[in-house]
Amino acid sequence: MEKFxxxxxxxxxxxxxxxxxxLFAAFILVIGCIAGxxxxxxxxxxxxxSGYFIFGSTSDAANTAKLTDIxxxxxxxxxxxxxxxxxxTLAAVPAGCSISGVNCATAAAxxxxxxxxxxxxxxxxxxxxxxxxxxxxxxxxxxxxxxVLVIPTQGTGCNSSDGTYDVVVITSGTTSISVSVAxxxxxxxxxLYVGMPAPVKRTDLTYAVDFSYQSTFSAFTNRFLQLQGKxxxxxxxxxxxxxxxxxxxxxAFWDSTLALYSLQNAAIAKYQPGRAALVSPYIAARKDxxxxxxxxxxxxxxxxxxxxxxxxxLAIAPQDxxxxxxxxxxxxxxxxxxxxxxxxxxxxxxxWGEKYTASTRDFFLAMSEGVDGTGAExxxxxxxxxxxxxxxxxxxxxxxxxxxxxxxxxxxxxxxxPVKIISYMxxxxxxxxxxxxxxxxxxRAGSMTPVxxxxxxxGNGDVLVxxxxxxxxxxxxxxxxxxGRTFDKTVAATSYNPSYGMQQGMNPRLESVTAKLGSTSLxxxxxxxxxxxxxxxxxxxxxxxxxx
Numbered sequence: 001m002e003k004f005x006x007x008x009x010x011x012x013x014x015x016x017x018x019x020x021x022x023l024f025a026a027f028i029l030v031i032g033c034i035a036g037x038x039x040x041x042x043x044x045x046x047x048x049x050s051g052y053f054i055f056g057s058t059s060d061a062a063n064t065a066k067l068t069d070i071x072x073x074x075x076x077x078x079x080x081x082x083x084x085x086x087x088x089t090l091a092a093v094p095a096g097c098s099i100s101g102v103n104c105a106t107a108a109a110x111x112x113x114x115x116x117x118x119x120x121x122x123x124x125x126x127x128x129x130x131x132x133x134x135x136x137x138x139x140x141x142x143x144x145x146x147x148v149l150v151i152p153t154q155g156t157g158c159n160s161s162d163g164t165y166d167v168v169v170i171t172s173g174t175t176s177i178s179v180s181v182a183x184x185x186x187x188x189x190x191x192l193y194v195g196m197p198a199p200v201k202r203t204d205l206t207y208a209v210d211f212s213y214q215s216t217f218s219a220f221t222n223r224f225l226q227l228q229g230k231x232x233x234x235x236x237x238x239x240x241x242x243x244x245x246x247x248x249x250x251x252a253f254w255d256s257t258l259a260l261y262s263l264q265n266a267a268i269a270k271y272q273p274g275r276a277a278l279v280s281p282y283i284a285a286r287k288d289x290x291x292x293x294x295x296x297x298x299x300x301x302x303x304x305x306x307x308x309x310x311x312x313x314l315a316i317a318p319q320d321x322x323x324x325x326x327x328x329x330x331x332x333x334x335x336x337x338x339x340x341x342x343x344x345x346x347x348x349x350x351x352w353g354e355k356y357t358a359s360t361r362d363f364f365l366a367m368s369e370g371v372d373g374t375g376a377e378x379x380x381x382x383x384x385x386x387x388x389x390x391x392x393x394x395x396x397x398x399x400x401x402x403x404x405x406x407x408x409x410x411x412x413x414x415x416x417x418p419v420k421i422i423s424y425m426x427x428x429x430x431x432x433x434x435x436x437x438x439x440x441x442x443x444r445a446g447s448m449t450p451v452x453x454x455x456x457x458x459g460n461g462d463v464l465v466x467x468x469x470x471x472x473x474x475x476x477x478x479x480x481x482x483x484g485r486t487f488d489k490t491v492a493a494t495s496y497n498p499s500y501g502m503q504q505g506m507n508p509r510l511e512s513v514t515a516k517l518g519s520t521s522l523x524x525x526x527x528x529x530x531x532x533x534x535x536x537x538x539x540x541x542x543x544x545x546x547x548x
Contacts, residue, residue, distance in 0.1 A: 045447040046468040046498070046509050047074025048411045049382060051422030052430070056080045056177040058123065063184040070426060071188055073443045074509075077422060079278065080181060082195030082243030083122035085168065085220055087213070090117055093169050096141035097148070105167045108137045108148040112160075115153050116213065118168045120197070120220075124176040129230045130223060133158035135165075145172045151219045166216040179232050186236030193278045194232075196264055197224050198243040209244060209256050214263075221264055225271035239276030239313070240268055247284040248318055248367065249293055250300035261308035269311040276313040279305060280381045280424075283318055283327040283363050285356045286347055295358050295366030302367045306374035314376045317422055318367055320360050322410050323383025323399060323429075327363070328356035329413035331545045333527050335359075340406070342386040360413035368417040380418035382410050384439065385429040394432040401434045404442040405541035408451050412542050416454045416466055419507050448536040452544035453510065455530055461517040465530055466510050471496035472535020475515040479548075480526040491515050493532065522548035 052075055057063050067078060090105055097104040105117060112135070126147035127138045135150035135158070147170040152160030178194045185192040199217050202210045211217075228237070242264060246257040265277050281301065284293045293301075302316050321327020325346025328339070335353030338344075347355040364380065371378045384407070385399040386392055392400035414421060423430075430439040437445075453467040463477055476490040493513040497503075501510030513532070522528060530544045 045074075046511060047443070047447075048451055048453075048468050048507075048509060049073075049421050049423050050075060050509065051077030051079065051420065052384075053079045053081070053422070053425035054181075055427050056123070056181040058173060058175040058177055058180055060180050060183060063181050064187070066426070067181075067184045067188050067190055069431075069440060071190060073440065073447075075190070077191045077193070077238070077420075078181065078185060078426075079193040079241045079422065080178065080195045082198050082241065083120060084200050085197050085213075085217055086119050086200055088117045088119040088169070090114075092119065093117070094144075094146065094171065096144060097139055097146040097169060097171075098141075099137060099139060104137060104139050104146055104148050105169055108135050108150050109165060109167050112150070113164045114167055115164045116166045116216070118166060118213070118216070118220075119171070120168055121171045122177075122195075122197070123172070124178050124227075125172045125174055126170045126227060127172075130170075130227045132223065132226065140174075143174060145174055146170065147172070149220070149223060151216050151223075153215060156219075166213065168216075168220060176231065178228065182232050182234050182237045184236075186234045188236075190236060191238035192236050193239050193241040193276075194228065194237065195241045195243045197221055199260065205253075207246075208253065209260055211256055211259070218263055218267070221267045222271060225267055229272060237275065239278060240264075240272070242277065242279040246281050246301075247291065247293060248281045248298035248301040248363070249284065249291070250297050250304060254301075258304055258308055261305065262310055265308055265312040265314065266310040276315065277309070278315045278317060278379075280317045280319055281305065283321040283360065285321060285327050285358060285363065286325070287355060287357055288347060289326075292357055295362045298363050299366040299370040302370035302376075302378070303374060306371050306376035309374075309376060315379045315420070316367075316371060316376055317379035317381040317418070317420075318363070319381040319424065320383055320410055320414060322360070322406070323385040323387070323402070323424070325387045327360050328352050328358075329360045329410050330356075331359070331361070331413075332547055333545055342389065342392070342400075342402075342406075345387045345389045360410070361415055364414055364417040377420070378418045379420045379422060380414045382407070382414060382421055382423045384423040384425060391435060393434045395428045395434075397428060397432075399429070401429065401432065401436055402439065403436065404439065404446050404449070407439075408449065408540065409542040411451050412453055412467075412544060414453070416501075416506055416510060421507070446538075446541075448534065448538045450532040450534050450538065450540040451542075452530055452532060452540055455528065455544070455546050457522040457528055457546075457548060459521070461520040463515040463517060463528070463530070464512055465493075465515060465532065466500060466512045467532075467540075468509060468511060469534055469536075469538070470511050470513045470532055471498065473533040473537070475513065476529075476531045477515050477517060478529040479520075480523045482521045482523045484523065487517075487520065489517055491517065493534070524548055
């Protein structure tokens with residue numbers, strides 16, 4: 001995934017620093033949990049993350065094993081990556097791709113004028129099901145299958161109105177990753193989003209897509225979707241993932257990427273009706289980058305992305321940036337505190353407010369406003385790695401292992417805005433063993449850890465707390481009332497509602513509990529601090545705060 005991030009914080013870092021210093025001096029963490037016959041039994045663990053990016057395999061057994069592990073920690077969705085349709089040359093056609101001793105591209109395009117050559121490989125076997133026009137060919141050489149598509153540069157169908165054609169040589173094996181993963185997903189009751197083809201980037205503007213071959217790319221996208229419809233029409237195939245990324249930026253520079261989404265969504269609607277699309281733009285909140293963005297940019301950007309749906313059910317899952325140092329997960333009162341060591345490896349030492357224009361939470365609030373009324377869904381892509389340092393190696397990757405406590409902080413910052421949370425990415429960041437046990441094992445060991453995502457402080461003294469794994473214990477609330485008096489109170493968690501998210505039309509994995517504080521108030525602009533110990537006796541990793 002590409003990364004870099006930005007936005008302007010609504011909290012003055014200096015004021016936040018002084019306020020945090022005075023308030024934290026008296027801050028007491030939650031202690032104890034409610035016991036006895038009135039205590040609610042702890043429910044089955046609820047996992048906030050329900051989807052993962054994966055590297056698929058052509059092996060049914062390998063895919064089944066991977067998806068079974070993902071399902072064991074609450075995953076119900078997987079996403080695979082796409083591949084680039086790359087400009088190429090006749091000389092670059094593999095020697096094994098020949099027909100009666102003649103270069104396969106030359107043989108397929110015999111008698112017509114060739115404009116350009118392209119290459120493509122996506123781990124899927126194309127072959128005979130992909131042949132739609134008389135000039136298309138397929139060649140098997142050992143365990144390699146070559147498929148040659150001769151695509152008109154003008155007009156539609158099989159014949160070019162100006163007599164010129166582009167030739168695409170596809171290299172693949174005899175089995176398909178997407179078919180195998182979809183088969184495993186179907187058997188396990190899970191869903192797969194298959195990565196779409198992508199155009200290469202321009203050489204002069206390396207973040208912009210190269211649309212110089214838009215007509216051929218459009219026709220190739222159609223062929224890709226038609227092939228999937230023929231060989232992969234199973235219940236587990238939920239839709240398609242847009243492999244080309246953009247930031248949550250609203251500038252005209254990204255119009256070509258939006259045009260790409262619009263083109264491919266129209267093709268999905270035509271050739272795969274009923275299936276959905278997924279796009280995952282990235283937050284760019286670092287103050288030290290020229291492309292830094294604000295929540296206002298993000299609000300406008302996701303609305304533009306939503307406008308590319310063209311009749312397709314579109315999910316927009318912004319990347320939170322915590323795995324790359326390009327986004328910051330911090331509450332307002334933390335703007336004056338130091339960034340964590342992983343973020344510091346990217347942005348240097350300093351405070352969250354100094355290094356980032358706004359918090360993850362501010363961005364997701366803005367983006368939820370941006371998609372409102374568009375028909376698109378807001379998801380979140382929580383980056384499951386951390387910036388790499390010598391302390392957190394992961395299979396030699398330049399990104400490293402994270403910790404479950406850091407993940408909990410990220411989930412807390414994403415809050416209640418998205419209806420689904422996915423994560424980049426399963427392999428290797430959830431499976432590698434580095435300084436710590438694999439994240440998969442950390443998640444299993446910490447399966448009952450509460451995650452607090454939001455709160456509502458009502459005028460009658462009730463505080464509604466939302467998140468996961470909240471039921472059956474106690475809630476600590478620390479607040480300042482309208483008279484400036486500070487309080488710290490631990491009460492029983494009451495009114496546990498495991499269906500809160502579903503009932504509210506939010507993320508269906510959200511639960512709620514209520515802390516009844518009695519007659520009190522919350523001062524305007526004052527912070528409330530909340531911790532939970534649930535019925536299993538487990539406390540949240542990341543303390544929560546909000547501003548009244």
